Amino acid sequence: MENIGYLFAAYTVIWAVVFGYVLMMQRKQIQLQRKITLLQESLDESKTNGEKQL
Amino acid sequence: MNGVFTRIFAIFWKDMLTEIRTREFVFSVLIFAILELVIFSFAFSIRANMVDMAASGILWVALTFGGVIGFNRIFAVEKENARLEGLMLCPVDRFVIYWGKLAGSFTFMLAVSVVVTPIFLILFNLPIFLPRLALIIVVATIGFAAVGTLFSAVAINIRARDIMLSVLFLPIIVPVIVAAVKATAPVLAGKPWVDILTWLQIMIAFDIIYLVVATLVFEFVVEE
Amino acid sequence: MDNKRILRNNVLLGLGLVLMVAALYMVFVYVPTEKNMGVVQRIFYFHVPIAWVSLLAFFITFTFSILYLWKREMKWDSFACASAEIGIVFTTLVLITGPIWAKPVWGIWWTWDARLSTSLVLWLIYVAYLLVRSFATDPARGARYGAVIGIVGFIDVPLVFLTVNLWRTQHPATIIFEGGLTAPMLLTLVVCIAAFTALYMLLLIHSANLKIMDADVKHLKSMLQEE
Numbered sequence: 001m002e003n004i005g006y007l008f009a010a011y012t013v014i015w016a017v018v019f020g021y022v023l024m025m026q027r028k029q030i031q032l033q034r035k036i037t038l039l040q041e042s043l044d045e046s047k048t049n050g051e052k053q054l
Numbered sequence: 055m056n057g058v059f060t061r062i063f064a065i066f067w068k069d070m071l072t073e074i075r076t077r078e079f080v081f082s083v084l085i086f087a088i089l090e091l092v093i094f095s096f097a098f099s100i101r102a103n104m105v106d107m108a109a110s111g112i113l114w115v116a117l118t119f120g121g122v123i124g125f126n127r128i129f130a131v132e133k134e135n136a137r138l139e140g141l142m143l144c145p146v147d148r149f150v151i152y153w154g155k156l157a158g159s160f161t162f163m164l165a166v167s168v169v170v171t172p173i174f175l176i177l178f179n180l181p182i183f184l185p186r187l188a189l190i191i192v193v194a195t196i197g198f199a200a201v202g203t204l205f206s207a208v209a210i211n212i213r214a215r216d217i218m219l220s221v222l223f224l225p226i227i228v229p230v231i232v233a234a235v236k237a238t239a240p241v242l243a244g245k246p247w248v249d250i251l252t253w254l255q256i257m258i259a260f261d262i263i264y265l266v267v268a269t270l271v272f273e274f275v276v277e278e
Numbered sequence: 279m280d281n282k283r284i285l286r287n288n289v290l291l292g293l294g295l296v297l298m299v300a301a302l303y304m305v306f307v308y309v310p311t312e313k314n315m316g317v318v319q320r321i322f323y324f325h326v327p328i329a330w331v332s333l334l335a336f337f338i339t340f341t342f343s344i345l346y347l348w349k350r351e352m353k354w355d356s357f358a359c360a361s362a363e364i365g366i367v368f369t370t371l372v373l374i375t376g377p378i379w380a381k382p383v384w385g386i387w388w389t390w391d392a393r394l395s396t397s398l399v400l401w402l403i404y405v406a407y408l409l410v411r412s413f414a415t416d417p418a419r420g421a422r423y424g425a426v427i428g429i430v431g432f433i434d435v436p437l438v439f440l441t442v443n444l445w446r447t448q449h450p451a452t453i454i455f456e457g458g459l460t461a462p463m464l465l466t467l468v469v470c471i472a473a474f475t476a477l478y479m480l481l482l483i484h485s486a487n488l489k490i491m492d493a494d495v496k497h498l499k500s501m502l503q504e505e
Contacts, residue, residue, distance in 0.1 A: 003318040003382040010321040010378040014328070014371055021367050021481065028488050035495050042502055204430070208423050212413040221409060222427065225402040226434045229441040236445060256441055267433055271426050274347050 061146050065154025070161065072131070079127050080165055087120035087170040091177060110239040113174050114231055117191075118198070120170065121163050122220050125202035128159045129210045148273035152203060156268075159206075160199035167191050186241045186250065190234055193254060196261045197230040204268040207275045233257045287483060294476035301473040304466040312463075321379040323466050327474040329372045329397065335365030335478060336404065336432055343428035346421065352493050353486070355421040358428055359411065360485035362404050364478060369401045392443035399438045403431040417493070 073079055094112045144151075171191065175182050202223055209219040237253035240246075305323045312319040342358035376394060377387040388394065407427045414420030 003316060006318050006378050006382045007320055010375045011324065013374050013378070014324055017367060017371055017374075018477070021364075025481075025484055025488060028492070032488065032491050032495060035499070039495065039498055039502060046502075201430075204426075208410065208426065211419065212410060212415065212423065214409075214413050218406075218409060218413060221402075221406045225399050225406065226430065228399050229434070229437040232441045232445055252444065256437075256444070260437055263433065263437070264430075267430060271429060274422055274426055277422075 058147070058150060061144075061150045062154045062157065065151060066157040066161075069131075069155070069158035073158075073162065079124060079162060083120045083124045083162075083166050084169055086123055087116045087166060088173055090116040090119060091170070091174055095177065109174075109178050109180065109242055110235045112178075113171065113238065114194075114235050116170060116174070117163075117167055117194075118224075118227070118231060120166055121195075121198050121202060122223055124162055124166065125159060125198075125206045125223065126209070126216050126219050128155055128203055128206040130206075130215070148276055149269045151276065152207075152269060152272040155207075156199055156203045156265075159203050160195055163195045163199055163202075164192065167195060180242050181244070184241055186247075187238060190237050190241065190250070190254065190257070193257045193261060194230050194234040197257060197264060198227060200261060200264040200268050201226050204272060204275065207272065229260050230257055233260070287480075290476065290480055290483070294473070294480050297469065297473035297476050301466075301470045304469050309462050309466040310460075315383045318379060318382050321375055323470045324474075325372065325375045325379060326467060327471040328368050328375070329393070330471060331474045331478045332365045332368035332372060332397075332400070333435075334475070335361045335368060335482075336400065336428075336435070338482070339365065339404075339407075339428045340432035343425035347425045347429075352421070353490055355425065356489035356493065357482065357486045359408075359421075359424060360482055360489055362407050362424075362428065363485060364481050366401065366404050366408065368478070369397055369404070372397050373401060390442070391446055392439055395442045396435065396439040400435060403427075403434065407431060417496075 091112065094115065098108055098112070171187065172182060174180075175184070202219075205219055205222040205226075208222065209215050212218055233253040233256045237250045237257070240249035301323075305320055309320070309323070311317055338361040339358045342354045342361065346354035346358060373394075376397070380389070381387050407424055410427055411420040411424040414423055
């Protein structure tokens with residue numbers, strides 16, 4: 001079982017990097033969600049403004 | 055068919071005239087390449103018995119990085135003078151522009167090599183009359199120019215222009231560099247053709263492949 | 279159409295999970311320890327599939343780049359870019375796990391053999407791909423230039439490999455993978471390749487969808503601001 005430290009290191013790196021990438025995607029998704037919400041609100045506002053003007 | 059060659063030559067000749075009048079490109083690249091040779095000699099403390107191993111590499115590093123600096127200029131000069139749009143308005147196939155520019159950059163880099171290589175051979179006490187080396191340089195320069203011209207067109211339109219050309223160019227031409235260095239070493243040592251043939255074939259294959267690919271792909275780079 | 283997509287994604291997720299668990303079992307429990315290299319050799323079972331999948335990823339980028347230049351639909355570009363990103367992630371893993379494996383077994387971190395060198399050049403080419411995209415002055419140009427790099431870069435890969443391989447065979451390589459693969463080793467390897475291919479597809483779909491959504495949101499935003 002010598003060198004098992006290296007084995008552990010390799011698999012940890014693989015797991016960490018893949019997980020890191022997934023986390024990055026997750027964060028991007030949250031950002032996008034926030035933008036969509038803002039856009040939605042903006043759209044609703046302009047609709048109500050349009051209705052007021054009528 | 056005749057018209058195509060005429061147009062290519064027209065673009066090429068325009069660049070040549072500009073360069074002959076201003077001489078900005080060739081001199082600066084020349085000095086740079088020579089400086090590289092000198093710095094590398096000092097850095098590696100070349101002794102007589104090390105020449106075989108290191109000399110080939112030193113020459114090609116000097117030519118490669120000199121070339122990179124040069125390729126930056128190919129389309130930069132068009133962009134600076136806002137001539138790129140004018141060039142684009144010409145009713146020519148896009149690949150004509152590529153080949154015109156390619157002819158120019160090939161000639162420039164060859165001109166630089168013609169001066170740098172003899173200086174290199176003298177500095178390292180190598181035989182000067184080496185026609186096989188000339189062949190290798192010509193073939194390698196075609197490859198450099200093919201890739202460099204294409205990427206120059208890409209780089210001028212993005213930020214960090216100069217660095218991006220190097221970043222794009224250098225990984226792609228690794229095969230040419232490896233083959234050129236490995237082909238040059240036996241030539242400098244006076245070894246027979248056999249040692250060089252395979253490397254030459256690789257370089258020729260690279261040249262053909264990249265000339266074809268770049269020609270096909272160039273229109274996508276310059277479309278607006 | 280949407281329900282079909284959700285179903286397909288869930289099936290892929292389930293399949294990927296099963297394959298990954300199976301792969302882990304086979305690597306750590308099923309396959310016997312290699313006699314020469316010991317336990318460390320088990321890195322091989324993830325290292326090689328990751329390398330293969332990274333090549334697959336760049337091939338997908340190559341294909342979708344051509345598709346994009348031909349059809350000019352944003353979704354092809356999103357897939358091309360997502361695939362390149364994942365390819366870089368996987369290539370990075372290859373470049374890290376390779377030395378971790380090599381050091382205890384052969385005593386050196388790095389060697390300029392054909393496969394490692396090609397992986398390194400591959401990494402450099404596709405990092406350049408991402409840089410070109412991010413340095414472009416507008417997204418449409420970035421997509422177009424990226425597609426060009428995606429095509430030109432991939433064609434270079436076999437050239438690099440062949441050239442470095444020839445170079446190295448002239449000087450006998452210090453690293454030789456002796457012995458073939460026994461049946462259990464081969465089976466383990468195949469399962470791992472399947473597992474990582476499934477992982478790649480999952481990541482690709484997710485990442486590409488994010489990019490497509492991002493482009494849509496930007497488009498909507500600009501439309502809204504025009505009012």
